[in-house]
Amino acid sequence: MSSPGKTRLVFLGPPGAGKGTQAASIADKLGVPHVSTGDILRAAVKADSPLGREAHRYMNAGQLVPDELVNRMVAERLTQADCTNGFLLDGFPRTLVQGRALEEALNKMKTALDAVISFDVSRQELIRRLTGRRACPECGANYHVESLKPKIEGICDRCGAKLVQRADDSLETVENRLEVYQRETADLIDYYRGQNLLKKVPGDLAIEEVQRRVLEALE
Numbered sequence: 001m002s003s004p005g006k007t008r009l010v011f012l013g014p015p016g017a018g019k020g021t022q023a024a025s026i027a028d029k030l031g032v033p034h035v036s037t038g039d040i041l042r043a044a045v046k047a048d049s050p051l052g053r054e055a056h057r058y059m060n061a062g063q064l065v066p067d068e069l070v071n072r073m074v075a076e077r078l079t080q081a082d083c084t085n086g087f088l089l090d091g092f093p094r095t096l097v098q099g100r101a102l103e104e105a106l107n108k109m110k111t112a113l114d115a116v117i118s119f120d121v122s123r124q125e126l127i128r129r130l131t132g133r134r135a136c137p138e139c140g141a142n143y144h145v146e147s148l149k150p151k152i153e154g155i156c157d158r159c160g161a162k163l164v165q166r167a168d169d170s171l172e173t174v175e176n177r178l179e180v181y182q183r184e185t186a187d188l189i190d191y192y193r194g195q196n197l198l199k200k201v202p203g204d205l206a207i208e209e210v211q212r213r214v215l216e217a218l219e
Contacts, residue, residue, distance in 0.1 A: 007032050007086025008111060009218075010093070010102075012189065013119030014181040015174070016126040017203045018210065022119070023090035026214055032086035037070060040077050051076065067097055075105035086114075096187040116192040117214055119203035123178060130174045134163040 007030060013019035020036070027034035044052030045059070051073050058065045074092055077083070093099040106112050132145040134154075138161035143150050150157050167173060192198040199217040203210055 008106075008114045009087070010089045010113060010116045010192075011119070012116060012185060012192075013203060014121065014126055015177050016129040017119040017121045018207070019119050019203070020090060021207060022203075022210055022214060023088055025211055027088040029215070030086065030088070032088055033082045034090060035074075035077055035083070035087050035092075036090045037074065037092045040073050041065065041070075044073055067095070067101075071098060071101035071105070074102065075108075078105060079109065093188060094181075095184050096191055099188045099191055113197055115199055115218060116197045117217060118189060118192075118198055118200050119210075120200050121203040125204045126178060127171070127174055130169050130177075131165075131171050133166070133169045135166055136161050137164050
């Protein structure tokens with residue numbers, strides 16, 4: 001598979017920006033692994049590795065896994081064979097501290113990032129996307145009140161259960177999540193801009209068009 005030549009990538013974007021959807025597709029096109037912190041945590045816990053056991057203790061207690069531990073887990077993941085020719089990091093780093101830890105880990109590997117893609121979506125559109133999401137509590141199917149409607153309003157097409165709005169998608173929680181993201185990542189975005197790595201892509205277009213813009217930005 002041909003690559004645009006930018007193989008060590010970070011995708012940044014607020015909740016609802018669609019970066020996870022784009023990351024899976026773009027990683028496949030580039031022939032590199034899509035590395036997300038959620039996947040790393042789940043894999044480490046499942047493998048019962050020393051780092052996985054440490055992370056599991058925090059998760060079982062309902063606590064956030066500390067930065068220092070996440071940093072070590074990401075660094076360990078990037079040394080695995082499938083990352084030799086590149087990777088696409090999704091959901092990490094989120095803070096300047098994590099960004100510097102990533103740079104340190106890559107320096108030890110004698111490599112560096114090629115680009116950081118930041119998905120630019122208006123606050124109004126993010127709120128529309130997130131507050132409109134609906135989920136089936138029985139089978140896990142996902143819907144949207146505007147863009148992915150079930151055949152019968154409020155009822156799951158698959159199993160007939162009543163759809164619900166997750167607590168994370170209430171207006172108050174969404175606004176808080178967006179504020180936290182902005183606060184946590186502002187310095188990180190400035191950091192990558194200063195390194196001439198940052199490439200902004202509009203994320204409020206059709207999925208195929210966003211993908212085209214990303215690949216164009218990597219050329």
